Amino acid sequence: MIQMQKRIEKRFTACFALLTLALTLLFVFVPDIHRVSLSAGDTGVATYSVMDLIRSRDELYQVDAVKKEESHQLRLTLPRDVDPADITYTENVMDKRIEISIPGVSSSFFYDYPMVGSSDGIRELTFGYSAGVGILDITTTKIRLLDMHTEGSYVYLDFLDPHDVYDAIVVIDIGHGGKDAGADKQGVSEKNINLEMGKKLFSYCAKSKYNVGFYFTRLDDTFVELQDRVGLANEIKADLFLSIHNNSTASGRMSSINGAEVMYRVSDDSGGSKEFAAICLEEILDELGCDSKGLVAGDEIYIIRTSEAPVALAEIGFMTNENELKNLCNPEYQDRAAHALYKAIITTLKKNGGIK
Numbered sequence: 001m002i003q004m005q006k007r008i009e010k011r012f013t014a015c016f017a018l019l020t021l022a023l024t025l026l027f028v029f030v031p032d033i034h035r036v037s038l039s040a041g042d043t044g045v046a047t048y049s050v051m052d053l054i055r056s057r058d059e060l061y062q063v064d065a066v067k068k069e070e071s072h073q074l075r076l077t078l079p080r081d082v083d084p085a086d087i088t089y090t091e092n093v094m095d096k097r098i099e100i101s102i103p104g105v106s107s108s109f110f111y112d113y114p115m116v117g118s119s120d121g122i123r124e125l126t127f128g129y130s131a132g133v134g135i136l137d138i139t140t141t142k143i144r145l146l147d148m149h150t151e152g153s154y155v156y157l158d159f160l161d162p163h164d165v166y167d168a169i170v171v172i173d174i175g176h177g178g179k180d181a182g183a184d185k186q187g188v189s190e191k192n193i194n195l196e197m198g199k200k201l202f203s204y205c206a207k208s209k210y211n212v213g214f215y216f217t218r219l220d221d222t223f224v225e226l227q228d229r230v231g232l233a234n235e236i237k238a239d240l241f242l243s244i245h246n247n248s249t250a251s252g253r254m255s256s257i258n259g260a261e262v263m264y265r266v267s268d269d270s271g272g273s274k275e276f277a278a279i280c281l282e283e284i285l286d287e288l289g290c291d292s293k294g295l296v297a298g299d300e301i302y303i304i305r306t307s308e309a310p311v312a313l314a315e316i317g318f319m320t321n322e323n324e325l326k327n328l329c330n331p332e333y334q335d336r337a338a339h340a341l342y343k344a345i346i347t348t349l350k351k352n353g354g355i356k
């Protein structure tokens with residue numbers, strides 16, 4: 001055991017030494033390196049900015065030769081012997097970050113094979129390298145969807161406006177999270193009930209037959225600032241903004257008060273918020289068979305007041321009611337709540353011409 005550990009340690013040290021050597025060589029031999037900032041993060045991955053390494057097409061080609069590539073924003077060279085299917089990416093919409101994982105590259109890959117295209121709409125572009133896998137980390141100035149495809153020995157990247165891809169866009173906010181537990185009753189945190197319902201709603205959205213872009217403010221136990229929640233909806237110019245919560249009495253004490261209520265923005269002159277909230281409430285009552293606490297003006301709530309999209313904040317049930325709390329913790333009940341919200345979204349979008 002001990003010997004094996006030592007061997008692994010040795011290999012680790014060797015890898016790290018090689019990486020350091022590679023970076024040192026890079027530093028010495030590559031021109032313009034003074035513009036590159038190197039920093040090793042917590043993961044031991046060395047990263048540097050590659051913004052300045054993008055070559056414009058004019059710089060590299062005769063005008064005629066680039067014509068057929070002009071429509072793509074960035075062109076990368078496909079690393080030798082790499083299957084295009086092994087190049088994967090993740091999108092983090094809250095940070096406007098796209099991470100592309102590229103195997104089979106060296107740390108100097110983008111010096112050896114410069115990207116061709118334009119940095120329009122890109123705030124930062126860094127390249128991280130660790131043990132033969134490169135991570136191209138792209139931060140865009142606006143929320144964008146990556147369109148990546150391979151043709152011959154090149155990989156083409158385009159950054160699309162979600163509104164050009166989807167017929168409608170819905171932002172779904174799963175209330176509370178992380179250090180903010182929301183209501184806490186009988187050992188149950190509101191943030192967890194909201195998350196379970198939200199994840200079930202995510203499943204319905206994922207298999208939706210409609211061309212709708214669904215964006216979630218969280219899908220795990222993460223703390224998200226209120227400004228970032230409503231900020232996502234406003235920035236992406238959502239057609240609808242839905243927030244999922246669960247209720248408790250003002251005193252916080254257990255009581256007989258129960259039922260669903262949905263908040264809306266009174267100051268929304270279009271009436272879209274109230275209409276969306278009404279449809280949510282109707283679907284919830286229909287699906288859960290619970291009591292109604294009605295529609296409630298919610299302008300004192302930050303994310304409601306500041307939402308530019310028609311907003312509804314659904315309080316599915318009261319955690320301060322013994323019976324309802326039991327229901328809210330039941331996965332089957334949570335699933336029906338999620339289905340009600342999904343139907344409400346689709347019904348509202350159909351009504352307002354967002355989808356057919």
Ligand SMILES: [Zn+2]
Binds near residue numbers: 175176182
């Ligand atoms: Zn809440």
